[in-house]
Each structure stands twice: as C-alpha cells, then as structure tokens.
Amino acid sequence: MDRNQVTQKILSTKVAKRMRWADLAQEFGQSKEWTTAALLGQMTFSRAQADKAQQLFDLTDEEAAWLQIVPYKGSLPTAVPTDPLIYRWYEIVSVYGTTIKELIHEEFGDGIMSAIDFSMDIQREADPKGDRVQVVLSGKFLPYKSY
Amino acid sequence: MDRNQVTQKILSTKVAKRMRWADLAQEFGQSKEWTTAALLGQMTFSRAQADKAQQLFDLTDEEAAWLQIVPYKGSLPTAVPTDPLIYRWYEIVSVYGTTIKELIHEEFGDGIMSAIDFSMDIQREADPKGDRVQVVLSGKFLPYKSY
Amino acid sequence: MDRNQVTQKILSTKVAKRMRWADLAQEFGQSKEWTTAALLGQMTFSRAQADKAQQLFDLTDEEAAWLQIVPYKGSLPTAVPTDPLIYRWYEIVSVYGTTIKELIHEEFGDGIMSAIDFSMDIQREADPKGDRVQVVLSGKFLPYKSY
Amino acid sequence: MDRNQVTQKILSTKVAKRMRWADLAQEFGQSKEWTTAALLGQMTFSRAQADKAQQLFDLTDEEAAWLQIVPYKGSLPTAVPTDPLIYRWYEIVSVYGTTIKELIHEEFGDGIMSAIDFSMDIQREADPKGDRVQVVLSGKFLPYKSY
Amino acid sequence: MDRNQVTQKILSTKVAKRMRWADLAQEFGQSKEWTTAALLGQMTFSRAQADKAQQLFDLTDEEAAWLQIVPYKGSLPTAVPTDPLIYRWYEIVSVYGTTIKELIHEEFGDGIMSAIDFSMDIQREADPKGDRVQVVLSGKFLPYKSY
Amino acid sequence: MDRNQVTQKILSTKVAKRMRWADLAQEFGQSKEWTTAALLGQMTFSRAQADKAQQLFDLTDEEAAWLQIVPYKGSLPTAVPTDPLIYRWYEIVSVYGTTIKELIHEEFGDGIMSAIDFSMDIQREADPKGDRVQVVLSGKFLPYKSY
Amino acid sequence: MDRNQVTQKILSTKVAKRMRWADLAQEFGQSKEWTTAALLGQMTFSRAQADKAQQLFDLTDEEAAWLQIVPYKGSLPTAVPTDPLIYRWYEIVSVYGTTIKELIHEEFGDGIMSAIDFSMDIQREADPKGDRVQVVLSGKFLPYKSY
Amino acid sequence: MDRNQVTQKILSTKVAKRMRWADLAQEFGQSKEWTTAALLGQMTFSRAQADKAQQLFDLTDEEAAWLQIVPYKGSLPTAVPTDPLIYRWYEIVSVYGTTIKELIHEEFGDGIMSAIDFSMDIQREADPKGDRVQVVLSGKFLPYKSY
Amino acid sequence: MDRNQVTQKILSTKVAKRMRWADLAQEFGQSKEWTTAALLGQMTFSRAQADKAQQLFDLTDEEAAWLQIVPYKGSLPTAVPTDPLIYRWYEIVSVYGTTIKELIHEEFGDGIMSAIDFSMDIQREADPKGDRVQVVLSGKFLPYKSY
Amino acid sequence: MDRNQVTQKILSTKVAKRMRWADLAQEFGQSKEWTTAALLGQMTFSRAQADKAQQLFDLTDEEAAWLQIVPYKGSLPTAVPTDPLIYRWYEIVSVYGTTIKELIHEEFGDGIMSAIDFSMDIQREADPKGDRVQVVLSGKFLPYKSY
Known part of the structure; x- marks a missing residue:
C-alpha cells in the first residue's frame, strides 16, 4: 500500500458519495485550499485530521496511518501539464515569470x-x-x- | 533585427541608467506588472507606448517598430525553470495544480x-x-x- | 475507480456493440464532435447526459457519477503524437503555427x-x-x- | 548564408517598412495563408515569385536563389510551443486529437x-x-x- | 479491452504455436509486410481478414471486433529506439535524412x-x-x- | 573552423551557382546518394575527392583538409525531425519498425x-x-x- | 506473455535458488558474458539452450519458446542510466566518446x-x-x- | 575566452598541419588515449604539458593558462549520441549494461x-x-x- | 518478485507498525543514514542484516534473499525531482554546482x-x-x- | 550586455591573472563559497562588493552595474550534469534523495x-x-x- 492508493480511494469515495471540497474543509476546520491539497495527496495529516478522514472516507487503520506520512509531492503526470486549466497557470509562469522575478527583486532584493x-x-x-x-x-x- | 535584440538593448540601457520598473510604469501610465512584462518582450506596445519607449531607451525607429509587433511569447529558457524564484512558482503549479483545478471546477463548473x-x-x-x-x-x- | 476506467469501458462496449459516433451523437442530441470528445474522456457530462450514457453503455451508478466530474484533459500518450493522422495535425501546428499567429494578429491585434x-x-x-x-x-x- | 537568414531579413524589412501580410499576398497573387507561410520560410518560391520577393524586400541575387530551395520546415523553437496563441492550437491537438481521429476514421476508414x-x-x-x-x-x- | 491486448494475445499464440509470418501472410493472401504490421497492431483488418485472424489465433468475437477498429499507431516504446536493428533504421534517417530530402526535392520539387x-x-x-x-x-x- | 562551416560554405556556393546534386555526383564519379551525403557533411572525402571539392566550391586548403577528417555524423537538429519529408521516414521507422525487425529476424535470425x-x-x-x-x-x- | 515476464521469472528463480552467473555459464557452455546477457533478456537462445534454461529455471513450454524469439533489446529504464555502476560506463562514453572516435578513425579510417x-x-x-x-x-x- | 575556444583552435591547427594523435602523444610522453582526451578538452594539463601544447599549436599565454584549468567535462552534444561510432558504445551500455553490472557485483560485491x-x-x-x-x-x- | 516489491512491503509494514528510522538503525547497528537508504532499496544487505530485516518486517525467505542482491539504484521517479524537499537539493546542485567544482579543484586538483x-x-x-x-x-x- | 558576459570576462581575467578563489574571498571579506558562487554569476553584489570586483577584474561601470542586478540563477548547461564531479552530487540526490527526505521529516515533520x-x-x-x-x-x- 502507498499514499497514492489512499488518495485514489478518497477520490473514488468522494465521487460515489457526491461530496464537495468546501463541505469537507468545514469537517476538517481548515481552508478549502489546504483541505483539497491534503486529500489530493500533497499534504500531511495530523493524527486528529487522519481520524476525521478515516471516518469520512471509511479508511482502514493502515490507510489512516499513511495520511500521517509525509507524501512525495508533485501532483502532475507531465513536466508541462496538458490539462487546459492547469496549463494556463504554467503559461502564467512562462510568460510572466521573468516579470514576477524582476518586481519581487526590485521591492525586496x-x-x-x-x-x-x-x-x-x-x-x-x-x-x-x-x-x-x-x-x-x-x-x-x-x-x-x-x- | 528581432524583438529579442530590442529587449536586450532595453535591459542593458535600464541597467546602465539604473532605472526602476516602478518609475518606468509611471512613465507609461500603466501598472508596473504590464510595463515590466512588455519591456521584457512579452507584450505589444501601442504606437504611443512605443514612442515613449523610444525616447526612454534611445531606440532607433526600426527598434520602436518592433515593439508594436506581437512577440513570440514565453520568457523562460527551459521548460522547468532553474531560477529559484521562478521555480517556486512552477512548484506551486506542480504541488497545488490539481487543487486549483478542483476548486475552480467546484465553484464554476x-x-x-x-x-x-x-x-x-x-x-x-x-x-x-x-x-x-x-x-x-x-x-x-x-x-x-x-x- | 477513475475516469480513465470509465472511458475504457465505454470504448470497449462501443466496439463490442459496433456502435457509431454519429449515432451516439444523436442519442445525446449534441454534435458528433462534442459527443466523441466527451465519450473519449475530455468533456464533462451533465446529469441528464450521464444518465443517457449510463443506459447506453450499461454503466454503474459510480461510473455515471465519474462522467459528471471534470476530467484531467489531454488525450495523447506523448508530447509529439506518433499516430500518423494525429501527427499531421501536429505538423500543421509546427509548419503553419507562425503563419496562423501572424494572420490572426494582423486581423485582430x-x-x-x-x-x-x-x-x-x-x-x-x-x-x-x-x-x-x-x-x-x-x-x-x-x-x-x-x- | 542559409534560408533562416533570408527569412530574418524579410521579417526585418517588413517591420521597418510597416508592410501587411494581406497586401503582400496581393503582390504575389496568392492566398494570404500561403504567402505568409512562404515568407516565414516554410514554402518554396517559384522563380517568378522569388523575383517578386527580391524586388519587395531588396534581396540580393543569392538571397533570391535561397527562396527557390526547398527549406527545412518546422517553424517552432520547441516541441511544445510556449507562445499562447500557438499553444492553443497544440492544445486542440492534445484535447481533440483522438476525437478528430475517430471521426475521420468513421467517415473515411x-x-x-x-x-x-x-x-x-x-x-x-x-x-x-x-x-x-x-x-x-x-x-x-x-x-x-x-x- | 483494447487493441494492445489483442496484439499481445496474437503474439503469444504465434510463439506458442511456432507460427511464421510468411505462412500467416499466405493465410491472409497479403504481403508478409502488410500482414506482419497488421498483426503487430499497426493496420486495420477488414471483416473477412478479422474472421481469418479469429480462427487462426482463437480470438473472441470482441477481440475480432477490435481488429476492425483503426488503431493508435506507432510501434516503439521510446522516441529514439533502443533495439539495435530498429536503431540502425533510425540512424539511416539521422545520417541520410537531409540527403534523401535533397535528392527527392531535386527530382520532384x-x-x-x-x-x-x-x-x-x-x-x-x-x-x-x-x-x-x-x-x-x-x-x-x-x-x-x-x- | 570546423566541418559545419565547410558544409555551410558548400551549400551556399551550390545555391549561388545553382548547381545540381546529380551533376556534382558525376564530377566526383560516385553515386548521387553518396555524393550528397558527403557534401552535406556526413561522409569523409579521400584526398582526390577533397581536391575536386576544393576546385568546385572554391575552398581554401584548410577547408579541403577538413573534408578528409571523419565528421561527427547526424544531420538533424532534433531527435524527432520536424521537416515533413524527413518525418515521413521517421514515421516509417515508428509504424513499421517492429515489422521490419520481425521479418529480418524470421529470414536471417x-x-x-x-x-x-x-x-x-x-x-x-x-x-x-x-x-x-x-x-x-x-x-x-x-x-x-x-x- | 512476453519475454520480460520470462526474464522476471528467471531472475526470481535465480535469487530464490541462490544461483551464480558463472555457474550458469558453465551449464550453457558459453561465456559468462553471453550467458548473463541472454538470461537478462538481451540475446536469443537456440533450441538446445532454451531446453537447458527450461530445466534450470522450471520454465513452461511457452516460456521456453519465448527464449528462442529475438527480443526487443535495450536493458535500461532511462536514456541516461541512474544506477551508479552503469552510469560510470555512460560517463566513459560521454567523456571519452570523442577520444575513442578519433583514435579508431586515425587507425582504421x-x-x-x-x-x-x-x-x-x-x-x-x-x-x-x-x-x-x-x-x-x-x-x-x-x-x-x-x- | 573559454576552454572550448582553445579546443577549437587546437583542432583547427591539427587539421591545418595534418598532425596525428599518435605523434602528439609522443610529444607529450603520454598514452595516445590520455593525450587525445586532453587535447579534446576533457583533461587538465600540467604547467609543462601546457607549455608543450603552446609550442605545438601556437597558443597565446592565456590559451595555455586555460589548459591548466579543470574543464567542464562531457564531450557530446546530445544525451544519446547521434554519431554512429559513438552510438555503438552507447548501445553497448544499453544492451550489456545490466550484464556488466551483474558480473562485476558477482565478482566484487x-x-x-x-x-x-x-x-x-x-x-x-x-x-x-x-x-x-x-x-x-x-x-x-x-x-x-x-x- | 523484485527488489521494488520488497521495498514496498518494508515501507508498508513500517507505516502499519509505526516504526521509526532511528530505531530501525539501532536494530541494525548502523547509522540511520545507511539503514534508511538500505531499507529504501538503495543498498545491499549482508546475510546477517537480511536476517534481521526478515524478522523485523515479516519477510519470506525469497524476500530476504532479494535484500542481498545488489539493487538497480536511483530512488527518484523523474530526472528533475518534483518533491519540494528533494528539489531543494537538486537546486543546490544547479546553483552551487560550478562553485563546488571550482573549490574542490582549487584545493585538490x-x-x-x-x-x-x-x-x-x-x-x-x-x-x-x-x-x-x-x-x-x-x-x-x-x-x-x-x- | 548581460550578466553572462560579465561572468565570462571575470573568469577569463581570473585565468589570465592566475588568481585563486580563496584569495578573492579574502579581498571581498566573505567566505570562499559565497564569493565563488557570486563571481560565477549566481549571487548579487552590493554596491561595495561590485566596486571591489570592478577594481579586481578591470570592469567597466556598466559591467559593475550588472553585478548588482539579481541574476537568472542555475549554473549548469543540462538538467542532468555531464561533468563527473558535479554528476556525483546529482547522484547523491538520486540515490540518497528519498533517504534525506525521510530522515528530515522524521526529525522535523x-x-x-x-x-x-x-x-x-x-x-x-x-x-x-x-x-x-x-x-x-x-x-x-x-x-x-x-x-
């Protein structure tokens, strides 16, 4: 078993139960941004957060234990993302990257x-x-x- | 001659004259973000904006004409940027890309x-x-x- | 379960039942272009469209639920496609890409x-x-x- | 000398003289699509077309001779284009590539x-x-x- | 099920039954080159050819149906092939590619x-x-x- | 100086003098295929062949000496060629590569x-x-x- | 079934039975270099050699048949090997490649x-x-x- | 100035003067393998060796100084070499890499x-x-x- | 079976039993750095170390045998690592690589x-x-x- | 002009004047590690540090101004470095990367x-x-x- 398998189970359960990220965030008492990243396998759960996830997604004890292990991060299958929504963010980095660099350096060094x-x-x-x-x-x- | 050469001349002049992006933005009457991106060769100048650039950076008429041609965009030399500041943005896309995707879709479809x-x-x-x-x-x- | 598995099931059923894209489009009341892209896993189904797909392809409730989740898009296994028909389109972008760019910019800015x-x-x-x-x-x- | 240098000279002259692709196409008596691709170094000129180009862009005899040599085609600097306009075409191939393939095969075999x-x-x-x-x-x- | 699985079954059966490509070509009444490419998953079978394949390789009806679907072509696992025999062909393209191009253009335009x-x-x-x-x-x- | 510069000079002279590969092959008394590959920088000239090239293309003594040095071979700027004519050969290797392999092995081992x-x-x-x-x-x- | 699966079985059996390459080579009556490469899936077995392998590794008839099929060669998972021992050989090619080329050409042409x-x-x-x-x-x- | 420029000058002089690697090795009193690698920019010269090179290739003092600086090593323009002679060595690593690994480990650990x-x-x-x-x-x- | 499967089982057991690397290192009587690398599949176990691992992680005899086989090393799924912690180390190599090189060469040659x-x-x-x-x-x- | 050109001039001067990094660090009153990275174009100089560099390397005012501009960082020409010394560091990241990750997370979270x-x-x-x-x-x- 690894974290990816737990993430797949969480996603599959979320679809089957037609859950919403915003509602899940409230269950965890965290922002929807952190909660979503964590459930997508990018963040590490505390013991209490893992218990909550175990209950919401019917996880086994071992699956809940995996949520408390720091994951190998990076959520994209290719270096240049193919999904149009995510690509637009890559494009912002590509087109505006040197601009962002110059302006932060001018303000902060x-x-x-x-x-x-x-x-x-x-x-x-x-x-x-x-x-x-x-x-x-x-x-x-x-x-x-x-x- | 091409746009890259004009961008190089602008950057070289900016360093030699110790100009600041924020001041240049005021000269153009635009935000510092658009102005910087444009001077870095990512945006297209209007005739009036090109005249202003010609005066500020001692450009020739042909150099000023190039500023009004839509450039081939993309400011980074490699698909995965090596510069640490710009890489952090690439990392945000890599780590949070699927999170951003999920939350925008949940809100907007x-x-x-x-x-x-x-x-x-x-x-x-x-x-x-x-x-x-x-x-x-x-x-x-x-x-x-x-x- | 994920969307790819649903797509595989749809394709497998389509072959086994010798269905045609044009006929499927009529079932959905959409163009054959949208319908094909959607069944190939690139578009998102409404609830009604997913119900129709469920009936046509003998999907389970969970499979039908996956059709209503926005998929991670991009239908090709490599950055440069190897399939000759799809490569010809890549070649059009490669050979005519700067031409298309120039003509759209000349007309629209x-x-x-x-x-x-x-x-x-x-x-x-x-x-x-x-x-x-x-x-x-x-x-x-x-x-x-x-x- | 090679074809790229002739293309650079043509582009530089076009910018300096503020020419338009549509007008150039009329000079050549061809579509604006073919004319633009040819002047961007992707197509081969006949002797008469090369003479016309020589006159319009002040080319030397050797430069005009290069226009009649079949060029090494491909107009983009990277396999996945960074320019946003051209990338959208790459994205169409990526997202709709399998759709286009299926529909052409269904109609034509x-x-x-x-x-x-x-x-x-x-x-x-x-x-x-x-x-x-x-x-x-x-x-x-x-x-x-x-x- | 997809075409790759049918190809794997065909190859596995061919090895187990110690069949030869030349003999298989005679069964199909086609050249050994077309027959081999088709059985390796690169070409599309007519109904009659698929029936013949079904009989020779003990295929199910669904497997035979897949043979009549146009496959996603490209038979190599990497862009630069590692197999020495196939690499020699890649090398011919690499070393002689510009030569072939020049001679065909000189003869045909x-x-x-x-x-x-x-x-x-x-x-x-x-x-x-x-x-x-x-x-x-x-x-x-x-x-x-x-x- | 290196071989590429000599190749560029040869190509430039060939265009300026409107020479043909077939005629050049006759000058060298070799096939047009070998002659073209050699002049494109992929083959090594004997002393006599280099003398002939020196005379035909007005080469200096050092340029003629370079023709007798074994070149670093490989004529294409990218691993997957973008030029449509050369790409078709790459496609033949991609689509028929395993077929060629199987048939040569069946005949020769x-x-x-x-x-x-x-x-x-x-x-x-x-x-x-x-x-x-x-x-x-x-x-x-x-x-x-x-x- | 394919050759990779046979190779995996051979390796697994070799580990379980704590066999040595040198001993296996004696069983086959070949050098340890050829024997190892063959058992690692890079060489083709004769009928007699395949029979020997079948007996040593408890292979099925179909597995033994696969050993007599010419494999798709290339034993490394990435173009630049990550394993330190194998990388040192890649490094020898990278650092000394042009040296080897020059010295062989000087001696042999x-x-x-x-x-x-x-x-x-x-x-x-x-x-x-x-x-x-x-x-x-x-x-x-x-x-x-x-x- | 950098080491590459010194290497280019050495190669250019060697061709112009029709020198041989074996003779150069004798001048340096080293093996032909080390001498060739060093002159091709992969090894570092001692003061005495650099003096010898300065004399043989008419180098300036600064050029001779560069020979005593440890170079950035790696002699090939691409990760997978295109030159047929060097590729054969890459192929040996690709096909026999795991064999070499196994046999060295069996003998040495x-x-x-x-x-x-x-x-x-x-x-x-x-x-x-x-x-x-x-x-x-x-x-x-x-x-x-x-x- | 291969080493990766043994590594997966070790990791899975470690999570399920909530073991710590530092404690495991004490069990093996080695540093925590070597122990962790070895359990992550990068180092080779002696017979005694494999016996210890067999007992700690409930391994079968064949699994313990695999630990004594030299593994194919390299622990990262991509050439440029996506995980932020590991990427920082890649960045140190990228930004400071030439610095490290210069200082070691200045001190040691x-x-x-x-x-x-x-x-x-x-x-x-x-x-x-x-x-x-x-x-x-x-x-x-x-x-x-x-x- | 850009920072790379200033770096090239600094390196060229350092070789010509046979300077040492350790001595240069004393001139700047900084560690040899920071000083070397900065002179290799990876760090930003203060006004006073740039004045010192200007004097040591005979820089023009514009060259000294470039040293105070934050550079685009990353000192290696390829994603996987070919130089053996630097590659060993890449190998440490590749082989020990997951080990470093696990041990830092175990200690710090x-x-x-x-x-x-x-x-x-x-x-x-x-x-x-x-x-x-x-x-x-x-x-x-x-x-x-x-x-």
Missing part, C-alpha cells in the same frame, strides 16, 4: 517568495462582463544572504 | 481561468514574522460548452 | 483564438480528384489588454 | 487527412458576443491500403 | 514521399561476402502547391 | 541490417496515378553470435 | 567498431593498491565505403 | 568500476575475417560500505 | 569527490531564529591521473 | 531544508587512506503549515 510558508485563497469575483477567478497567493519573502 | 483576460498585482505584505509577497491574480472564467 | 469558447465541425468534402476532409474551427478572439 | 495536399483559410467571424476566428482546413483524405 | 500510399518489400540478397538485406520502399510523391 | 556496409538508391517510379519515389536500401546482415 | 560482431570479457585484475575491474571489448571494424 | 582511477587502451587486433578494434578498460573497484 | 566511498550525517542544529538542518557529507577525493 | 537561508563549507579532511572532501551544508528548516 535578492531572494524568493516561499512556496512552503505559503497560503492561497481562491474566490469568485463577480463581474458584469463575466465572473472572474481571483486567487490571492501569499508567501514569505526569504532573502539570500552573503556569508 | 468545467472551464478555465483565462491567462489572457488576466491581470496581476504584486505587493509587499508587512508581517512581524517577516514581510511577505502577496500576489493577486485575476482571470476571467471561461466555460466549456457542449454544442 | 495581440490576443489568442480561444480553445475553450471553441467548436469544431468535420465534414467530407467531395472532390473528383479524391474526397477531402474539411474541418471548420471556430474560436472566440480574446485580446490581451494593458492595465 | 483508415487513413489520414493530408497536411501536404492541404489548404487553410483564416477569417474574422463577426459575433455580437465577441468576434471569432474561423479557420477552415481542407486536406485530401489518403487511405491506407493493404497490399 | 517541394513535397514528400508518402508514408500512407506506401509499400515495402524486404528480401534476402545473396552476396558471397555475406548476404544482405534488401528493402524496397515505394511511396507516392505528394507535391506542395501554392494556393 | 538474430542480428541487424548494417547501416555502415550500406547503400541506397533513390529513383522516380512512373505511375499513371501519380509518380512514386522508389528507394532501395541494401545493408549487409550482421548476425549476433553466442561466445 | 571512417567506419565503426561493431557492437554486433562483438565480444566482451570481464576479469578481476589484482592490484596492491586495490583490485581493478578489467574489461576487454572486441568489435570488428566496419568501414564506410563510397559507392 | 556492491560497488562500482571507477571512471576516474581509470585507463583505456585501444589497439588494432588483426583478424583474417576482418581486423577488429580491441579496447581494454581498467578501472579500480570501489566498494560501497555500510556505516 | 582535477578529480572528484566520491559518491561511493562516501558517508552522510544529518542532524538538527538548534538556532534561536529557527532550527536548521545540518548535513555533513564526506567523500574520498579521487584524482584523475595522466597515463 | 513536513517541510523542507531551505536552499536560500543556506550556507555551505567545503574543507579538506586529512585521512591516511586518502584525503577526503568534507562538505557541511546548513539550511533553515521551513515547516508546511495547515491553514
């Missing part, structure tokens, strides 16, 4: 925006010309230091 | 968040535990339709 | 032809020198805007 | 749609919800035969 | 040698210094046309 | 068809339904031996 | 060292500073010929 | 054959059926240890 | 730091600004020698 | 070892069996948090 001390919030933005997806990303700035 | 009808805003977020980079992405939702 | 707000129609074009395949692609033009 | 005995027509399609790009592709069907 | 309207004949060529493999490839020339 | 002790002949094959390209490949069979 | 008419001998070379692996490779020189 | 504490000797092996290339590789065995 | 005669020690480094991971790598220097 | 808040120290470790390279890596642990 040399360093990075953390993808670990990081959070994300996805919302519907009502717009008369067609609703928009608004995503707020927040990552701690980590400076390079000379030593 | 099948479709994508546009990377064309799109804007971006990058700001410093003051934080006592270390300042953060906050990026707001806004893209129109475009639904798939059956026909 | 900077932007793209949408692959989401998009439809396709494939027809036989009778020709005394040998019949031809005629494909009409229609995609909304989406302009880049400065902001 | 085993074989391909030629990318050589092929023509393309790109037009603006007026639409109150936003104008569309309409592309008509026509390729001769070539059957596989048993022997 | 711009166009291609078809790989669809195509046949192949493989024979032993007796030679006192060691027998040789002689392969005759014949493909229709298809010209590019301006339009 | 385990081993390969040499791509070194090898010759090639390309001819026009007149055909009322459209002329064909006929290519005869002849390679010595080399058996694997147990030891 | 244009051509190759055959990897088919080839044998290999691996021995321990005692050395007070630490024993060494000595490998002797012998391949027939095959010259390119002009024609 | 877990560890590698060093590619650093390594030497190579290339000789002509006279053979009435055609001369052979014999290559002796000798590398120190380095064991993995548990700790 | 041409050669390498061995990855075979190698050990590693990972410790927590307490730090008031946030604890740090300290990793000490020790590898024997192996010099290139001229010969 | 889910998170990463930072490659930004990071330092490195490379030393000679005297050893009677052959001196060793000792490298100490220290990176801040950054935990993933649920939110």
